[in-house]
Amino acid sequence: MYTAELVEASTSNLVTKSNLLIEANYKLGVVEQKIILCLASNIQTSDSDFKTYTLPIKQFTNLLGLKGKPKYTELKQITKNLMQKVFEVRIDKKLIQVSWISYVAYNESEGTVDLRFDPFLRPYLLELKREFTSYRLENVVKLKSSYAIRIYELLKQYEKIQERTISIIKLREMLGAEDIYPAYGNFKQRVLLPAQKELKKKTDISFQIEEIKVGRRVEKVKFIIHPEKKKKTDQQLSLFESQLEEFQLPNSFSERVKKLGLQLGIQLSNEIIQSWEKFGEENVLLLMEKMQERTDIANPIGYITTVLNASHAKSQVASTSEDQMFLPYLISYFRKSKESYPNWFIVDKAIEELQSQFQLEPDEANSAFQKIKSELFEILGVAEHSSEQLSKEAASQKKMELKEILAQLKKSQEK
Template identity: 45%
Template sequence: MEPSVTQQSNNNSVTKSNILIEASYKLTVTEQKIILYLVSQINKDDDDFKMYSLPIQHFYELLGYRGSPKYSEMREITRNLMRKILEIKEGKKLKQMSWISYVEYDEHSGRVSLSFDPRLKPYLLQLKKEFTTYRLKNVMELKSGYSIRIYEILKRWQFINDVEIPLDDLRKMVGATDKYLEYHNFKKRVLAPAQKEISAKTDLAFAYKEVKSGRKVVAIRFFIRERRVGGKGVVPEIPHETGGVDALYSQCLARFAERGQPLPPKAFARIALLSQKVFGEDWIDELTKMIDDIVERTDIREPLAFLTYVLNEKIDRIEKGQDHSEVSVGKIEKAMRREKLPDWFAEYQKQFLQDMEQNSAHEDGDIERRRSELEARLQKYKN
């Protein structure tokens, strides 16, 4: 395999599958920058990984060092990096793999070459949908590994401006499952510094809200905005690409419009999150089918509320270790003995969706109560 000579520019772009962005792993800030620099060297038309080669001096400077390269120090960094594992969850599958499979130092030519693990190909090469792109420059100036990961996650959801992430999931994504176990420490050491650094050095800024169940913080809701270009160290951002998501949103808008129902971006975001939890990497195709089936049914007065109900029921089945396919648009229709859905069902689902949209702390218990009541009433109707 011939090494590919890397471009020595931080203005290159980083493009990663959204699945990879939301993977669980723990890398130091130096290790993250090595990985992201290598990702930025991938050409969008590449169908296989290359050996990415760069001058050892440049590699040394990339790590934030000055002076003559210390080979023993660099070798220790790459050895540790090759041991690091990332976990990718796709549906019921959990995949574990390494980032780097091979490193070669050539002191004669003064170059170092690195190669990605080939199992990363589906998440970095020939991406046609569900990916996110951003400028390498935005992360190379960040000093915290947590800031880099949170920036990537926010970039993934920038197109809808806000996203709610369960705290446990966020910990896994940023690599803080064994640190700052008390939330106030996590806030002090991870969230607050990342908010300050990202807002000062990148093209994004964000605010966040703590979502609680009782007194316990269970999720973080991020409010994302794009920073105006002009400050020192902020480069113009390339168009944000989200692959099939934008196209899906446009398609969903049109389908719901046929029934005279609006589809706000926040409502679509919630549907997308629920669908990903149920269907994994096939969520776009599966969600499209569900929406088509629901919109075609004239007995459903509130398609959006009905869709939300079905997805929540599927998630409930999955969490209980049951087959979520037992809950589907078609099977609910049969359970109703082909009668029109009763008025209470449509109206109740509409209120349920409104409760979800509000998403305030004091309503968490009420939302769960409504869901339980709805399930009980529906079961009586089926019988």
């Protein structure tokens, strides 16, 4: 049995959402987003279940920015469309699609509308103790762009860290903008810069953009987050923020690892994170950051554990230097296939991988490989031979072997 409660659509209400929900992929119009946030702002910290929220339609339409007298037809179409839209959240290897709203009723004689969240959203909006983000509704109701609202939430989540780096591909997914403005320049002009202008003018945060390039291509953007001058807040918000300090530790190792895990599509338990901590916090964070652009890793948790163990076996020392990641990476790469490769192939392919994965110049990749060559061959059980000039016949044979090996390697990675 659901409890119905008449609530006020007030901009001073506090919106509190699970970080996992903020990280989810979805595309909603600006009015649809405001409906969700308006409902979320009426959830109390003591609520153990969703209520049916009853909102005065006149007040509701004003809050949503709909002009003139309450328009039932327009509002009914908006909520109908909203009930048909889903968001996606990935938990372990399961991709879940769920509707935001499960129930809407218009009380035309009373001038009110009843709305209720889908029950699946309980763990993301109710009784949140950790890993959540809070902000006042007034910070988003004045925003005119749905992208600005989403960017505000994504940056508010990292406000205390003061920066957030997101790949262009992932950012498009989070904003529901995969199929528009394919050129980065247009995406920046039509999405990022207007959101930057709106947030600075209308919210409690602003941001600057730093572009991270690979060659000439912009692969990631780093948002530098700045707090804007806050208006005087009431005692309730001050008390709530002080209580958040107990649970929100965005600068902690555990929090940072969980956030990186979510970006990889995995939810990490405290036990797993504690098992990685002994390898050095920076080593774990560095490895997970390097994995963000990888799409070939089927089991991220297993991969991280394997690489960390291999690195630990080599040095027994936690290190933040990139060159100590070369050996474990190459070990993991060549062990993906059960095929045994000749000496010359491993040399060529290892140098190629170091160039591609660690952005090294050819001479740098060759120098780095020579330092770890003996140890790599020993671990892989490959005999190390001195280099010798190949005859034309041997070179031709090597070329044929290379084609065959590459085909085998590709086949093993597709499994």
